Amino acid sequence: MGTLSLLVFSPFIGLIALLLAGKQSDNITKRIAAFSSLIPLILSILVYAQYQAGSGLSEILRWVQFEVGEQTLTLNYELAVDGFSVILILLTTIIAVLAVFTSSWQIKQNSHLFFMLMFLLEFGILGVFSADNLILFFIFFEITLIPMFFLIGKWGGTDREESAFSYIIYNGLGSMVLLIAIAAIFVTAGTTNFSEAAEYFRTSNEAGLQLGIAIAFLIAFGVKLPIFPLHSWMVKVHVHAPPALVMIHAGVLLKIGAYGLIKFGVGILPASFTTLAPLIAILGLVNLLYGAYLALVQEELRSVLAYSSISHMGIILLGVAALNEAGIQGAIFQSVSHGLISALFFLLVGILLVRTRTTNLRKLSGLARLTPVLAGFFLVAALAGLGLPGMSGFVSEFTVFLGIFENMPVIGAIGTLGIIMTVVYMLRAILKMTYGTYRNMFGDMNDLGMGELIPATILLICIVVIGVYPNTIALTVQQTLETLLVGIGG
């Protein structure tokens, strides 16, 4: 068993520890969960270090064989990482640790089951980013569905069951479309390994089939990302799921969509994606403007953040559509940066909800008077979200627009409108909440305690480090980017 397998299966340590401990008192359960959530983090740092050192991490094990006529189709258990996935793995483990820590004061009921499902979810996500063939990717992708369903449905807010079902239906449809696309690749290319499939499609000339698969990918990952007409589930999840879960959901799960589009879409079928680029660009533009516009009129902080996520995902799509070095690099940056920023936002939302039980902007008006530090953090997060230079949001948006202006200047020009709107809605929402007229609805409130300050600071440091010194990511993904660019032909 290599380091990578160890990492993927490491959340099971926590799961089994909780299972063996049985139903203990809340404190013990939380302590076990917190400690065992550190194990994947340590292993992921190890993996990162090994990747940087250049040692091979890939693993392979024979799994299933099909014989269709003369063709033998083989499925393997194979894991590998590239620059993009290693960063997302690191992001996952960091956010998971923070989510487990913060949920320990947010989750009151059945914390035992909650943490077990969280670990199962982490297992699925780590598997998604470590898988080296499409089937394995799909298997882990589906495994994330079940814990998410229960986490939303059991610990969510008012409309929790409805949100959970809407989650499972949309994502189920997406994954079934993905499964057909994978089956098509499997049958035509005879393999589902990423690099082998990419190699096969580079030489084959079944343009129609390739385009069909590319569209299927766009739909499947479009549900996850989400792309405009397929987004309603994601708003529900943002609003009704427990904030600690949304940290993982907005921070990492949505990034599976970006990861899939870049790694499979652009990686395996570059030719078809070049054909689809204008469509993707328009979809990205719609996402950007539609999300920003709706975020402008929301009265709920969580809805604002949900639509802001849609808007930010539009930027990723624009980056993918640009299909050049800057664009894709920007899309990767944006994935990581948005992951960190939305995790920070929902960390703060979780802190707020424990105190006020509402995120209505009107009711929260004048928050700065009660809890200046919390309000300050909200403001900083908003600044990061609107792309203030010196923070990660700026770097990613800048690179994406650099890419898109190179290929599609008109779309880029319209897109900048979205950036302006981002500034407006972010500041409107946060200023209304923090500096509006003070209504004194909640009585006295404690400001941030030590346990809340530390996670928020960690995320903030990450955001600033990437903003000031983007090479932390750029150097890691360089090689991946070059492989992708060879495929595009740029």
Added chain:
Amino acid sequence: MDIQTLLSFEWGMMAPEFTILIVGILLSLLDLFGKDTWKKSLPWLAVGGVGVAIIFLLFQYGHGDISILGNTYVFDSFAFYFKLILLIATLLILLMVISRTVQQEVRDRGEYLYLLLAALLGGMMVASGGDLISLFVGLELLSLSSYIMVGLRKRDVRSSEGAMKYLINGSIATAFTLFGMSYVFGLTGSTKLVDIAREMSGSLGSGEPVAIIGFIIMFVGLAFKISTVPFHMWTPDVYEGAVTPVSAFLSVVSKSAGFIIIVRIFWGIFGNATFGGSDTLFATMIDFIAVLAFLTMFIGNLVALRQRNMKRLLAYSSIGHAGYILIPLVSLTPVSLENIWFYLLAYAFMTIGAFMVIYILEQQKQSEDISIFTGLYRESPALAIIMTIFLASLAGIPGTAGFIGKFNIFVGAVAADPAQYILAGTMAVMTVVSYIYYFNIMVQMYIRKPQLEGTTKIARLQSVPLILCVAGTIGLGVFPFIALNFFH
């Protein structure tokens, strides 16, 4: 036929069938003449008989093709693999029967057991039949035993209703099947599959329309058995009326036998018949089956959404699954048979498992409503998790046998020539629809609170079939190559 030829047959190949037959007769005699104290151990005799039959069958692994009595009984790899499914499923169901805690449910306990064995014997004859007559007799043995088993709860209205509906529908289906067979016989002048296939491989000429009518009528008759839409109406009522183990039997063994006879007849006969000079007759009739598959998946899964009675829900879900299994029948790739086999095997484990959980809860709570699952996680976490595994498998979530089965079918459908994208797409969409009702049960188990505080205990005997089914479901999901390699 003189005594020498009679003795020259390899009768040993029929050892599994003989075992079941002898145990069945022994059971009936012991039930009639035995002392009451013996009767407690009768079910174990049945289990032992099926176990011995499995062992006999496994010894035949890799044996060459054999035919006895002028091709009426054939042993080939097809018969071997599918008989294995029937035997394993019946073994699990017998264990389910043994585990029951409520004794008053069925009075005539002996009949229950040897009717099960008789039905199993019918299914095995179907698997090995090489002649239209022996196939038909096997099918009828299975059907007639099933009719009685459904009606075993004599004082229950639903049971009688189900048995009546099943009998009438089944008889109509039988008539259809026979009528179709008569066309095929009229066209070729033989009832032996080998002879029919040889006759049909030549040009049919003006016999083509007759062959098509025979094909359609026979398929309609057999479609009753596997409950495809629009011949599915009996299924929910019968499943609801029958005792739960019998519902499980109908859903798994009877359905498998239906698929076996369909594959045997339609691939064996019509797969060779040339039609219009180029294609086989079967290939030209694919659209007919494809439409049935589409309707079956569509209606089965959609109607399941509205069900509150668990057995009706599983009945509609089993209709949906029948639609999935029709896809490899249509795709016609070299992996089709393997796909059907694997899916039926996976289906046996997960469906019997789900029925077993329902059976346990039904006995404790005296209800079949979906509310028996409410708050199950708090009452019995183990049972809730086990049920989750079965539901996940039925829904096709990775890590379970159901996923591998579905994935195989997808691969087969896409690999087929021409590729069956519409059927694959329908299956995908309907799988998502099925998520809704399967996950709804999970919502009941985990999210809702129980109405009454209490615990649900699993007795030791009840845990045996549960553990076997869980092992099968997970094992085939994680190590599918064990079964797939075994099949090659």
Added chain:
Amino acid sequence: MDSLHIYQNSYTFIVVFMFVAILLPIVALSAGKLLRPHQPTKEKMTTYESGIEPFQDARVQFNVRYYLFALMFVIFDVETVFLYPWAVAYEQLGIFALIEMLIFIVVLFLGLVYAWKKGVLRWR
């Protein structure tokens, strides 16, 4: 495919017979209706029961045991029907038919034993 034409032609006879079978009663009854005189009286309208005056409702419930006896009878009736031709053709059929017939009788015997033990033969 000559045999097929013969096969299809033989259905013509069936069709002809079917028409005759349908037409005959229609013609006979309607002709009778036209020819006979029609003078109903009260006595004539009562149910005909071989000259006896009708004394109860036409729907009578039979004891269900009659059906069981009838079923038992049918089984053994069929057995005899099956045994006769076998006995006549025994010389040609040989040992194989003997074995088959023995199996058949054993199965029937088991059925009889079952019915006997279940109390079908006793009139309660």
